[in-house]
Amino acid sequence: SQQGEEDPQALSIQEGENATMNCSYKTSINNLQWYRQNSGRGLVHLILIRSNEREKHSGRLRVTLDTSKKSSSLLITASRAADTASYFCATVRGQAGTALIFGKGTTLSVSS
Amino acid sequence: AAGVIQSPRHLIKEKRETATLKCYPIPRHDTVYWYQQGPGQDPQFLISFYEKMQSDKGSIPDRFSAQQFSDYHSELNMSSLELGDSALYFCASSPTRGETQYFGPGTRLLVL
Numbered sequence: 001s002q003q004g005e006e007d008p009q010a011l012s013i014q015e016g017e018n019a020t021m022n023c024s025y026k027t028s029i030n031n032l033q034w035y036r037q038n039s040g041r042g043l044v045h046l047i048l049i050r051s052n053e054r055e056k057h058s059g060r061l062r063v064t065l066d067t068s069k070k071s072s073s074l075l076i077t078a079s080r081a082a083d084t085a086s087y088f089c090a091t092v093r094g095q096a097g098t099a100l101i102f103g104k105g106t107t108l109s110v111s112s
Numbered sequence: 113a114a115g116v117i118q119s120p121r122h123l124i125k126e127k128r129e130t131a132t133l134k135c136y137p138i139p140r141h142d143t144v145y146w147y148q149q150g151p152g153q154d155p156q157f158l159i160s161f162y163e164k165m166q167s168d169k170g171s172i173p174d175r176f177s178a179q180q181f182s183d184y185h186s187e188l189n190m191s192s193l194e195l196g197d198s199a200l201y202f203c204a205s206s207p208t209r210g211e212t213q214y215f216g217p218g219t220r221l222l223v224l
Contacts (some may be wrong), residue, residue: 099157
């Protein structure tokens, strides 16, 4: 990956449990975004956190950003079977570029 | 709400053939991006256009070219196809450079 690693690569949990995924990146960023992808389908934008923000919430999602460690985490609380998907973090590279640089993704499996 | 439209959704080609993928961004979105996602891989940025001009370039092979037309739709032209070009090709659009990107459902290209 051009960016870094996501941890863990795969995660299996039961419905109702919380799921935490971590992402590290290599370069300075403008913002960091999390996307969900159901098997072989399109990417759905979940949340965007800017480089000057430390934490952001959206429904059952909580994202943190630590620019000193170049890392971010996505927490999904009270998970549901419908949350089963791959989750990717993506950074906007620098100030001049607009491309998303994706991490390798975490495959989340939520069983009922 | 209108989403990004991609056509065709599926495409099968032989080696050394050409392919053209089309993308229709969300109305009033001025930036279009193309990404390639190989099996089990994270999406890789290919190229982007802002107001019909190329704005950023990633790992796009010389065999590929793209353009954005006056109605903002974009086409990705792929020539001399290779087996390794088999992948999901996503188009995304955004209303402002560097902000959230909205992805289409993708075109699944299979090169035989």
